[in-house]
Amino acid sequence: AQSVSQHNHHVILSEAASLELGCNYSYGGTVNLFWYVQYPGQHLQLLLKYFSGDPLVKGIKGFEAEFIKSKFSFNLRKPSVQWSDTAEYFCAVNPGYSSASKIIFGSGTRLSIRP
Amino acid sequence: DTAVSQTPKYLVTQMGNDKSIKCEQNLGHDTMYWYKQDSKKFLKIMFSYNNKELIINETVPNRFSPKSPDKAHLNLHINSLELGDSAVYFCASSQEFNEQFFGPGTRLTVL
Numbered sequence: 001a002q003s004v005s006q007h008n009h010h011v012i013l014s015e016a017a018s019l020e021l022g023c024n025y026s027y028g029g030t031v032n033l034f035w036y037v038q039y040p041g042q043h044l045q046l047l048l049k050y051f052s053g054d055p056l057v058k059g060i061k062g063f064e065a066e067f068i069k070s071k072f073s074f075n076l077r078k079p080s081v082q083w084s085d086t087a088e089y090f091c092a093v094n095p096g097y098s099s100a101s102k103i104i105f106g107s108g109t110r111l112s113i114r115p
Numbered sequence: 116d117t118a119v120s121q122t123p124k125y126l127v128t129q130m131g132n133d134k135s136i137k138c139e140q141n142l143g144h145d146t147m148y149w150y151k152q153d154s155k156k157f158l159k160i161m162f163s164y165n166n167k168e169l170i171i172n173e174t175v176p177n178r179f180s181p182k183s184p185d186k187a188h189l190n191l192h193i194n195s196l197e198l199g200d201s202a203v204y205f206c207a208s209s210q211e212f213n214e215q216f217f218g219p220g221t222r223l224t225v226l
Binding site: 034036038042043044045046049088090102103105107108110 | 163207217219
């Protein structure tokens with residue numbers, strides 16, 4: 001069965017530290033990849049997405065992610081985190097080119113930033 | 116001019132009651148979804164409609180019944196509410212395989 005794994009359940013960092021959140025998926029075909037962020041008490045918002053082209057994708061708020069096909073990974077990075085980055089982060093994979101394809105979400109990583 | 120809206124935002128009710136949550140999107144998208152997010156933040160898809168047709172129906176108790184009167188609306192009706200139904204329910208929409216836009220969520224508490 002297709003799955004998305006986010007191995008870090010809870011990450012705690014100090015402000016200005018660098019961030020990398022892992023995301024691995026299990027699907028051998030073409031995929032569309034997403035990272036969403038959910039700030040406390042709010043809904044999910046798109047941070048960035050990868051469909052094709054440059055595997056290094058830049059998103060909003062200084063986030064970026066790198067698609068490594070050989071590793072089935074799409075890790076999220078930010079060089080210097082801020083307290084306002086405290087949130088839940090979800091990786092998602094759409095295994096196919098159809099809206100009928102079920103987008104699969106990872107279990108989420110909670111990011112806590114110490115001021 | 117909210118893109119995806121849900122009502123109500125909060126819903127507190129007794130076990131055994133029947134309740135509905137409404138969702139509307141003004142983005143012109145062709146696909147709408149219902150997700151359930153539990154207390155551990157795990158997000159599980161429940162249903163998906165494409166052009167008013169049900170295309171994804173996960174293993175969800177038949178007490179949950181979605182209804183899509185048109186492309187812009189997807190409502191969720193829940194019969195005989197149980198304690199385990201307490202969660203945050205998110206509506207979302209997308210155009211084909213593009214990213215999903217989420218509504219603000221409905222926090223359902225069953226007492």
